[in-house]
Amino acid sequence: MNTNADFDRNAAAWLADGPTELADRVLDAALHEVHSTPQRRRWSAPWRASLMSLRFSAAAVIALIAVAGIVAFNSLGGVGTSPTAAPSPTASPAPTAAVVAASLDPTGWPTYTSARYAFTIGHPADWTELPSTRAWSFELDSDQFAPRSAGAEHFTSADGQVRVSVWTVPLEAGQVIESWGDVEAWVGDYCERTGIAGCTAIHDRVVPLCIEKRDCHPALLVPFIDHVQAFGTGGVLPEGMLVIAVWRGESDPAVAPYGGSQHLLQAFLSTLNVWPPFYPESQQAAATFVATGK
């Protein structure tokens, strides 16, 4: 096998050799399981409509991101300022604004410091902490049910219905992540390797965030089918890619008291100094990224 052409030809011939017909028993078993499997309802989130509209107008992009950024910032109470009764983006379960504001005001939240991952994060006072017992890794965690992974720091609500998990994933040697696009590419790879359902069209759903308002190191919030995760690296965050997940879908009733999983995640993120784009230049950059992917 001396040439590339030889290699390609032999590889193609070798790959062509093998079974090409699915046994009836496999198809029958799959269809039998389908019969007892309900279809998942269509994903819908009101904020997606805003993001979609960003793709059609550069002016709208900047305006909407600016408004969204200010609203989101205010809704988090600005940590250290007085709590703000922000409307929930999902609204339909209709928790009262006062309840949402009280639940999402991280000002007085106790903090938890992860010795393993070297970060400090706040959580609601009545939530319980479940520390990790080992480091997270693709080898050990790709096939585990993530909310129970021993490789993450977990926080569970008082009623036991909501869990938030935080961990870091080591970056490959020499891997440079400097932009939202870099984070998105990393998330795509991570999504595949961990077997998360809903890895397609991630860019259509991402919400750009900034680690540190002024420096705006890149972070992304990504809703998946039944949960939402955020990813960020750089600035005040520890080495590696920090991942934080709320294991409930946006409109799951369990997170309605918090205004949805996205609001809850943003509240946790604010205690890590991660925010929606705040300054005009980062808002404009976020708008460009949403519209163009760059």
Next chain:
Amino acid sequence: VQVALVERARAGDEEAFASLARAAGDRLLAIAYRILRDLGLAEDAVQQTLVLAWRELPSLRDVDRFDAWLRRLLVNACYREARRGRQWAANVRALPIDEPGRSDDFKGIVERDQLERGFRRLPPEQRAVFVFHHYLGLTLIEVAAELGVPLGTVKSRLHYATNTLRAAIEADLRIPSTSREHSA
């Protein structure tokens, strides 16, 4: 016709989905086997894919992309199967030396055997790229789109896969060359 079936299946029509599954089953198995190199694992991956496709079909926005979406689900299922902790099957198939057209090509047989062994050492992500490129005949740009990873990642995975396979072949060919010299 397929678009209409996908629309009906997305709306909950099991018969329409069964038609789609029957049409796609062979192709899915062929791909899964070539990534996993184990028929049992491949069948498991296909079954998982079909069930997951049914469950998630309402989230498919572009029905014209059904085939690509299905292949993406399949690849993810293959990754899960590969990492489930089951040992890669060590059943390297004996190649039929006396098969017509191959009996006079000892070197080709050895190379295929080494391709098999080398391939089993690749991580599933590299296997998928290799199969999509060399078996499905997709360009690297198409592979990147189908797998939902950056083009650079595809190039990198194919590069490493190719190097690993070439190294496996070249290392092994050095050994039988001595024995062939003795037998000549």
